Amino acid sequence: MPKPSDLLQGTLDLLILKALAREALHGWAISKRIGSLSGDVLSVQQGSLYPALHRLEQQGWIEAEWRDSETGRSAKFYSLTPDGKTQLELEMANWRRLSSAVGMVLKKA
Amino acid sequence: MTLGRLLRIVRLRARSVSGHDQADQELGAELAFHFEQLVAENVADGLTPDDARAAARRSLGNASIIEEECRDQRRVGWLEDFWRDAIYGLGTLRATRTFTATAVLSLGLGIGGGTAILAVMDSVYHGSLPFRDPDHLVIARSFAFAAPQQSSGVSVRDYLAWQERSRSFAAMGASLVDQQDIRFDTGIEHVHGQAFTPSLFEALDAKPWRGRTFSGPEAERVVVIGYELWRRQLGSDPHILNRTVEMNGSAARIIGVMPPDFHYVVDDAQYWVPLSVTRENSMTARFLIVGARLRPDVSFDEAQTELSQIGRDLDPAWGVHVISVRRGLFGWMLPSLYTMTAGVVLLLLIACANVSVLLLARSSARLPEMKLRSALGAGRGRLIRQSLTETLLLGMLGFAAGLPLAWGAMRLAPVLTPQPGSTHLPLPVLSVRVLLGALSVAGIATLVSGVLPALTCVGIRMPRSNALRGLMLSAQIAVALMLLTSAGLLATSFLKLSTREYNFNTRSLATFDYRIPPQEYLHLDGGTYLLRPHPVAMIERVFERLRRVPGATVAGISHPPVNSLILPRFEASVEGSSVRYPVINFQVTADYFHVIQAQMIAGRDIEDGDTRDRPQVAVINETLAKRLWPGKDPLHKRFGLSGLHEGTPVEVVGVIRDIPFRSTATNQEPAAYTPFLQAPAVVHGQGANMFGQMTFVMRGASSAELLAAGRMAVAEIDPRHAVSSEGTVEGRIHGRTREGAFYVAVFLTMACVAGLIAGIGVYGTTAYAIEGRRREIGIRLAIGAGALEVIAMLARWTLGVLGVGILVGIPLSAVAARLIQDQLWSVAWWQPEVILLVSAVTVFSIALVATLVPSLRAARVDPAVTIRCE
Numbered sequence: 001m002p003k004p005s006d007l008l009q010g011t012l013d014l015l016i017l018k019a020l021a022r023e024a025l026h027g028w029a030i031s032k033r034i035g036s037l038s039g040d041v042l043s044v045q046q047g048s049l050y051p052a053l054h055r056l057e058q059q060g061w062i063e064a065e066w067r068d069s070e071t072g073r074s075a076k077f078y079s080l081t082p083d084g085k086t087q088l089e090l091e092m093a094n095w096r097r098l099s100s101a102v103g104m105v106l107k108k109a
Numbered sequence: 110m111t112l113g114r115l116l117r118i119v120r121l122r123a124r125s126v127s128g129h130d131q132a133d134q135e136l137g138a139e140l141a142f143h144f145e146q147l148v149a150e151n152v153a154d155g156l157t158p159d160d161a162r163a164a165a166r167r168s169l170g171n172a173s174i175i176e177e178e179c180r181d182q183r184r185v186g187w188l189e190d191f192w193r194d195a196i197y198g199l200g201t202l203r204a205t206r207t208f209t210a211t212a213v214l215s216l217g218l219g220i221g222g223g224t225a226i227l228a229v230m231d232s233v234y235h236g237s238l239p240f241r242d243p244d245h246l247v248i249a250r251s252f253a254f255a256a257p258q259q260s261s262g263v264s265v266r267d268y269l270a271w272q273e274r275s276r277s278f279a280a281m282g283a284s285l286v287d288q289q290d291i292r293f294d295t296g297i298e299h300v301h302g303q304a305f306t307p308s309l310f311e312a313l314d315a316k317p318w319r320g321r322t323f324s325g326p327e328a329e330r331v332v333v334i335g336y337e338l339w340r341r342q343l344g345s346d347p348h349i350l351n352r353t354v355e356m357n358g359s360a361a362r363i364i365g366v367m368p369p370d371f372h373y374v375v376d377d378a379q380y381w382v383p384l385s386v387t388r389e390n391s392m393t394a395r396f397l398i399v400g401a402r403l404r405p406d407v408s409f410d411e412a413q414t415e416l417s418q419i420g421r422d423l424d425p426a427w428g429v430h431v432i433s434v435r436r437g438l439f440g441w442m443l444p445s446l447y448t449m450t451a452g453v454v455l456l457l458l459i460a461c462a463n464v465s466v467l468l469l470a471r472s473s474a475r476l477p478e479m480k481l482r483s484a485l486g487a488g489r490g491r492l493i494r495q496s497l498t499e500t501l502l503l504g505m506l507g508f509a510a511g512l513p514l515a516w517g518a519m520r521l522a523p524v525l526t527p528q529p530g531s532t533h534l535p536l537p538v539l540s541v542r543v544l545l546g547a548l549s550v551a552g553i554a555t556l557v558s559g560v561l562p563a564l565t566c567v568g569i570r571m572p573r574s575n576a577l578r579g580l581m582l583s584a585q586i587a588v589a590l591m592l593l594t595s596a597g598l599l600a601t602s603f604l605k606l607s608t609r610e611y612n613f614n615t616r617s618l619a620t621f622d623y624r625i626p627p628q629e630y631l632h633l634d635g636g637t638y639l640l641r642p643h644p645v646a647m648i649e650r651v652f653e654r655l656r657r658v659p660g661a662t663v664a665g666i667s668h669p670p671v672n673s674l675i676l677p678r679f680e681a682s683v684e685g686s687s688v689r690y691p692v693i694n695f696q697v698t699a700d701y702f703h704v705i706q707a708q709m710i711a712g713r714d715i716e717d718g719d720t721r722d723r724p725q726v727a728v729i730n731e732t733l734a735k736r737l738w739p740g741k742d743p744l745h746k747r748f749g750l751s752g753l754h755e756g757t758p759v760e761v762v763g764v765i766r767d768i769p770f771r772s773t774a775t776n777q778e779p780a781a782y783t784p785f786l787q788a789p790a791v792v793h794g795q796g797a798n799m800f801g802q803m804t805f806v807m808r809g810a811s812s813a814e815l816l817a818a819g820r821m822a823v824a825e826i827d828p829r830h831a832v833s834s835e836g837t838v839e840g841r842i843h844g845r846t847r848e849g850a851f852y853v854a855v856f857l858t859m860a861c862v863a864g865l866i867a868g869i870g871v872y873g874t875t876a877y878a879i880e881g882r883r884r885e886i887g888i889r890l891a892i893g894a895g896a897l898e899v900i901a902m903l904a905r906w907t908l909g910v911l912g913v914g915i916l917v918g919i920p921l922s923a924v925a926a927r928l929i930q931d932q933l934w935s936v937a938w939w940q941p942e943v944i945l946l947v948s949a950v951t952v953f954s955i956a957l958v959a960t961l962v963p964s965l966r967a968a969r970v971d972p973a974v975t976i977r978c979e
Contacts, residue, residue, distance in 0.1 A: 027139065028146040046143060046168075047175050054182035058121055060114035066135070069142075071149075076139045083114040
């Protein structure tokens with residue numbers, strides 16, 4: 001069992017897919033991107049990030065490629081596959097539905 | 110899932126397996142890169158390089174745990190584990206050879222038997238038949254609601270109504286059995302064949318090997334011949350088409366040859382002649398066999414419903430059964446097949462229980478090893494998987510051992526069956542379907558035998574594991590006992606059947622059939638048949654000539670005395686009562702009962718003086734006497750006999766002890782034997798052609814000489830017709846009983862194997878238990894226990910287990926015997942002597958081998974050796 005993370009399991013997958021939506025990134029950059037996009041509210045633990053990346057890769061949503069990073073060192077860059085893009089849209093729609101539903105509950109309660 | 114994604118996943122999984130090391134390397138590099146970035150960030154924040162590293166390490170945590178989690182995402186860990194477990198398991202199995210051999214042998218016997226049965230079942234339900242798309246072919250049979258078990262042929266009236274009104278069928282046709290005297294270069298031969306309506310060939314959609322089949326009404330007499338007839342009697346003539354042969358005295362043109370494997374409903378047909386079913390035929394006699402092809406969109410049940418509805422309008426007392434052509438052809442072997450399947454399943458269960466018990470005994474010995482592995486971090490799931498992998502290895506080895514066994518059994522079966530090929534069952538083969546089935550059987554067997562040991566090995570303590578083991582051994586013994594008893598009952602029944610009393614002397618009684626084709630004397634006149642010229646005259650001449658054969662006594666009966674395919678059923682009644690009793694009415698010659706040496710209870714035999722101008726007489730059997738005049742003397746009483754002697758009562762002149770008509774029949778039917786010379790000149794449809802046939806029986810020194818003399822005598826009087834079915838009465842009886850021999854032998858073997866496996870199980874467990882108590886035994890012997898006491902101590906447990914097994918097994922056996930009651934002949938399902946004998950023998954042999962051998966060995970060991978042996 002993966003260790004309990006600060007984020008819901010499915011949410012982390014969604015964030016990773018979203019972070020990769022515009023361009024290919026390596027793991028370090030993904031964690032930075034998620035941090036910056038969330039205004040430093042969300043920080044992804046490495047212990048959760050890498051297993052999640054490998055899981056998404058094994059599921060065929062993202063693919064990996066080794067190339068030189070901005071520092072000149074070789075790094076593993078992840079990018080969305082066509083299936084991954086569809087999956088991202090699907091998960092985003094799901095998330096919106098869920099969050100609006102939760103919002104409604106909170107408002108009425 | 111899109112195809113692209115599927116391919117991607119497959120590629121990744123393949124890489125995880127094959128490029129295992131490279132993937133690990135890349136993982137390390139990836140995490141190292143992250144670590145470097147973290148350090149660089151920390152340095153940028155103003156830490157010294159050493160502090161930066163330490164901080165990075167702190168925030169990253171244990172890198173190897175992350176690596177392990179990433180590796181888990183590859184989802185192929187189980188495969189690697191499985192591979193490791195398999196190799197380890199093979200090593201373990203090799204180290205414990207006796208155990209492995211025992212387990213593999215038990216499973217192999219069970220799986221092999223299962224595979225053979227699967228192959229036979231596959232051949233019954235899916236084997237190729239000489240028709241196109243046989244799964245849409247059906248056979249329709251009539252039955253009287255008064256006796257729904259007994260199916261009969263279809264009447265012309267029903268057949269014509271079905272053809273006109275039904276909408277379920279693409280084609281429907283009828284057939285009849287037929288026999289004719291065909292003249293070949295070698296002489297006249299009596300040959301069996303069938304008459305087919307052209308529509309039946311259309312429905313079966315069977316293609317001829319040469320030429321054509323009938324397509325509609327033919328302008329002349331034509332015949333389609335079988336491959337065997339073409340090869341054997343017509344010298345494989347390549348220009349056979351359009352040749353003419355003389356059949357029953359007139360020429361018929363050969364228009365086609367059927368392929369070698371063609372057969373339909375009967376197995377000895379060698380030619381096919383056209384049959385035309387019209388309203389001219391007798392409408393109500395039920396003699397047609399109707400076959401039809403369903404329309405593709407019509408189900409079985411719909412066809413059944415439709416024909417039933419049509420039938421209800423015609424005659425409410427009769428119903429119709431629509432059965433698949435496969436059921437029609439092979440239905441008769443299903444009861445034995447199902448019994449054998451049940452036997453094999455039980456055998457497999459015994460084998461599984463056996464392996465389970467052996468594994469349990471071993472897993473308690475392996476507990477320390479498992480504890481160590483557990484301490485080193487193996488989870489319960491992991492250990493269970495390992496244990497199951499080992500069982501799976503056993504299962505697969507058993508599968509491998511079972512296949513040649515199944516193959517051998519399937520090759521042996523056709524050799525041992527009485528008449529090879531007589532069943533026309535397509536030869537069972539180990540097809541892919543059968544192998545897959547067998548593989549799943551092996552898989553299930555693995556699970557069944559492996560679950561308990563797997564749970565035990567991770568220390569999930571079974572409550573009282575010793576008791577559990579005992580329970581499973583008892584169950585094995587109970588089931589083995591059940592199989593042995595069933596086999597014992599079948600064997601007893603078979604023995605009784607083959608030595609049964611026929612109430613006449615069957616020894617050295619030669620027999621052959623003489624038959625005048627009905628076409629030569631039956632003339633339809635309104636609703637009745639005229640017999641002209643009366644066949645009795647010719648038969649009388651043949652009979653008188655046969656009587657002059659030196660050194661022989663001779664008599665005749667209209668149907669074979671035992672195992673006749675057709676029995677002439679009529680009705681009997683007594684004056685003053687409207688009750689009509691079913692009765693079987695044979696036509697016999699003078700001296701019949703004297704020649705076959707039947708036991709006369711009262712009165713006289715049929716005599717030469719019983720002719721047409723004398724009063725009608727009959728000899729009846731005991732059962733008819735009791736039925737018609739219970740408790741009274743039947744002699745010289747009169748009764749009515751339907752059909753043949755309508756109007757004129759028949760006088761009873763003799764009573765004989767019952768003669769069974771079929772060797773497998775247990776209940777005796779009422780019968781009347783009337784003189785053939787008193788045959789009527791006009792008959793209603795049913796049974797009309799029995800007056801043109803006679804089965805002669807001759808008693809004398811040598812059957813072969815009698816038959817030769819008989820053949821010559823017939824040729825002298827009637828050169829146009831040949832004799833057929835030459836043989837001996839014993840041979841006819843024997844041919845039938847032998848069919849059961851193979852079945853009984855197979856079942857007996859299976860039951861003995863079950864007993865053997867159970868014995869092995871008990872032996873293995875006992876030996877294992879003794880192994881663990883060697884030291885204790887040594888001490889006991891050293892401080893003065895006698896060998897006998899030690900043996901008694903060791904045997905107590907085993908004998909208890911045996912006792913429980915027997916106690917449970919006896920009622921189980923009774924239940925099983927009840928289930929096979931229909932297959933038992935003259936043996937009660939509760940046959941105490943069989944059950945007791947079988948249990949006594951089972952207990953004795955199992956106890957002897959399984960307990961005494963290892964105990965004796967243990968008791969004989971020098972105590973000094975065992976105690977020091979630490």
